[in-house]
Amino acid sequence: MxxxxxxxxxxxxxxxxxxxxxxxxxxxxxxxxxxxxxxxxxxxxxxxxxxxxxxxxxxxxxxxxxxxxxxxxxxxxxxxxxxxxxxxxxxxxxxxxxxxxxxxxxxxxxxxxxxxxxxxxxxxxxxxxxxxxxxxxxxxxxxxxxxxxxxxxxxxxxxxxxxxxxxxxxxxxxxxGKKLPEPKPAQAPAGKLYKVQVGAYKERKNAEAMLAKLKNAGFDGFIKQE
Ligand SMILES: [Zn+2]
Incomplete structure (x- = not known):
């Protein structure tokens, strides 16, 4: 190696x-x-x-x-x-x-x-x-x-x-000449979940902009389509 x-x-x-x-x-x-x-x-x-x-x-x-x-x-x-x-x-x-x-x-x-x-x-x-x-x-x-x-x-x-x-x-x-492995998606813990939502958008690009803002502020997040 x-x-x-x-x-x-x-x-x-x-x-x-x-x-x-x-x-x-x-x-x-x-x-x-x-x-x-x-x-x-x-x-x-x-x-x-x-x-x-x-x-x-x-x-x-x-x-x-x-x-x-x-x-x-x-x-x-x-x-x-x-x-x-x-x-x-x-x-x-x-x-x-x-x-x-x-x-x-x-x-x-x-x-x-x-x-x-x-x-x-x-x-x-x-x-x-x-x-x-x-x-x-x-x-x-x-x-x-x-x-x-x-x-x-x-x-x-x-x-x-x-x-x-x-x-x-x-x-x-x-x-x-190698590829870095894709990061694993975070595993949801079992049992009751208390979710924090920061926004819901009709356009994906707006959701992406909010996610970028969150990440820049040091918070992790993800986009979920419903
Ligand atoms: Zn230095």
Whole structure:
């Protein structure tokens, strides 16, 4: 089975970037990384460089990846800039050519589609420690700007973090030529059910719009035709 190493950036005393309302990058990266690991498990053997809020040096992150012998390394980050108007997603690879760039392109395309954020493209940097010191093709995803109030607001929600993880997983699956399994529909518990309904619409697109609103607010829901 293909081996994937997932590296949630920062952690412990290093919060990474901090948003206008105090959201810490390390927490966003952790949530996205854990979800990504769960999504990739059906198609790959997965290892995380951290699974909780602890500090891991850049050297150790690369060492974990190298001793695991992964085929791909994915470092999960959130961007930041002094100008709060700047936003968007970008993906970094070590150098042009090869599987690192291919994976970066596949993941970047999915991230743009899923988030609706500006496409800042695939970029290269041979000096980033985790790109340089990992033997496997490696990428860094910058999943939006925590410094941008609109993007920070979305990055706070579980629903949006899941959206990011799904996009990265989709890009990885494409690179591997594999298909992610369809999520199982939620099982209704036996016995009496107390349902909460938020709307009933004559047109399906209106129902879909409400469902999207719910999901963006962090609630799960579904459409049922009667
Ligand atoms: Zn970072």
């Amino acid at each position: 293909v081996k994937i190493c997932i590296d949630p950036g920062h952690g412990g005393a290093d919060p990474g970037a901090i948003g206008p309302t105090g959201l810490k990058e390390k927490d966003v990266n952790m949530a996205v990384g854990l979800k990504l690991a769960e999504l990739l498990k059906p198609i790959a053997e997965v290892k995380l460089t951290r699974t909780k809020d602890i500090a891991v040096s850049l050297k150790d992150r690369a060492a974990i990846a190298n001793s695991f012998g992964c085929d791909y390394f994915i470092s999960v980050h959130t961007n930041s800039f002094t100008d709060r108007k700047v936003g968007g997603v970008e993906t970094w690879a070590y150098a042009p050519g090869g599987n690192g760039e291919k994976l970066a392109k596949a993941v970047q395309a999915e991230l743009v589609k899923a988030t609706g954020f500006a496409n800042r493209g695939v970029k290269f940097n041979s000096k980033f420690a985790v790109l340089r010191d990992t033997k496997a093709p490696a990428i860094i995803t910058e999943n939006g700007f925590i410094s941008n109030p609109d993007e920070e607001k979305l990055l706070k929600t579980d629903a949006f973090r899941e959206k990011i993880a799904k996009a990265i997983a989709q890009g990885v699956a494409k690179q591997l």
